[in-house]
Amino acid sequence: MRFRIPLSAPDITQAEIEAVTAVLRTPHLSLGPQLNAFESALADYHGVPHAVAVSSGTAGLHIALLTLGIGPGHEVIVPSFTFIAVANAVIQAGATPVFADIDPVTLNLDPASVADGVTHRTRAIIVVHTFGIPAQMDRLRDLADQHNLVLLEDACEAIGATFQQQPVGTFGDLSVFGFYPNKQMTTGEGGAVLARSTAHAARLRSLRNQGRAGTKWLDHAEHGYNYRLSEIACALGTVQLSRLPEMLALREAAVERYLDLLADIPSIELPPSRLPLRTISWFVFVVRMPDGPARDRTQAQLASQGIATGRYFAPIHLQPAWRNHPQGRPSLPVTEAIAPRMLALPLFNRISEQQLSEVSQALAEISISW
Numbered sequence: 001m002r003f004r005i006p007l008s009a010p011d012i013t014q015a016e017i018e019a020v021t022a023v024l025r026t027p028h029l030s031l032g033p034q035l036n037a038f039e040s041a042l043a044d045y046h047g048v049p050h051a052v053a054v055s056s057g058t059a060g061l062h063i064a065l066l067t068l069g070i071g072p073g074h075e076v077i078v079p080s081f082t083f084i085a086v087a088n089a090v091i092q093a094g095a096t097p098v099f100a101d102i103d104p105v106t107l108n109l110d111p112a113s114v115a116d117g118v119t120h121r122t123r124a125i126i127v128v129h130t131f132g133i134p135a136q137m138d139r140l141r142d143l144a145d146q147h148n149l150v151l152l153e154d155a156c157e158a159i160g161a162t163f164q165q166q167p168v169g170t171f172g173d174l175s176v177f178g179f180y181p182n183k184q185m186t187t188g189e190g191g192a193v194l195a196r197s198t199a200h201a202a203r204l205r206s207l208r209n210q211g212r213a214g215t216k217w218l219d220h221a222e223h224g225y226n227y228r229l230s231e232i233a234c235a236l237g238t239v240q241l242s243r244l245p246e247m248l249a250l251r252e253a254a255v256e257r258y259l260d261l262l263a264d265i266p267s268i269e270l271p272p273s274r275l276p277l278r279t280i281s282w283f284v285f286v287v288r289m290p291d292g293p294a295r296d297r298t299q300a301q302l303a304s305q306g307i308a309t310g311r312y313f314a315p316i317h318l319q320p321a322w323r324n325h326p327q328g329r330p331s332l333p334v335t336e337a338i339a340p341r342m343l344a345l346p347l348f349n350r351i352s353e354q355q356l357s358e359v360s361q362a363l364a365e366i367s368i369s370w
């Protein structure tokens, strides 16, 4: 279905179009200067030594896990209230995801639930900064250190967010970003892994490029993958990254407007606009409906008016793909209570005042019938 007001939209200006077309006039369409420039810009932005661009956030999670030595026989603690790629990457690495519950305010991993999930097989925690809200990194880092676990940050939804004034993506042993077109910045498809150690960066570059460790194209030191990101995508990414502060400010202004416009609807809960110790990078604007049926009716009614919304997220452990999995049905009371009520409203950089008012007005009218 085509919506009058989409859920998300990329923000592409003449600068991106010129950068991409300039690449097309060169003979370098892969593994060239744009890759180096994009990786340097990402590393500089975060103040870390290495960034390795990859073909998607999922690919980044996969090779980050392999680089951290995660594989068969290992358990990795992950949230269930997130995008399914997180669990899929653990399976791809040959390890077992173990789902933990979330904090009801930040919607991120609850450190107490993570601690409950630790066994003698646990090797890693994947911390997701859900919806662009930073997770409780101090407590999660302590927990990881206490149990000798590696900490992998999934910052796919959170570029530009900070915890205690430190950018997300700089806390983990490795961290992963995603640049799908619904994200705060995009490369079309794409992602990146940030690394502090030269050895990690070299391993990531080898795994991304069919296990090529040296310069010879047909020498393969290990089993690897084709997770390369094209020069075209990298050129797009460099311009998007240079515009990130401006783009995050536009999203924040739209969120502030939503918070005003929706403040008088008594039956919905709005996301927190500020949280202690954190700056939020707004990926999506998700409101909580009174219950699941009201959420589903609202979504259908908004769709009939041409307004797109999203059910962010359907818990991974309740997905059909997980029905027969040994870890498929843990008890995650917060996740299970919250997920059916969540509805993401349209949010993108160029959302207009008219569109924000229209969505808010439609929601106010529908809420009368709950």
Ligand SMILES: Cc1ncc(COP(=O)(O)O)c(C=O)c1O
Binding pocket: 055, 056, 057, 058, 059, 082, 083, 085, 086, 128, 154, 156, 157, 178, 179, 180, 190, 191
């Ligand atoms: C939390 C999270 N992890 C991983 C991914 C996977 O990224 P990609 O779609 O680029 O593979 C996404 C989003 O798309 C995500 O939201």
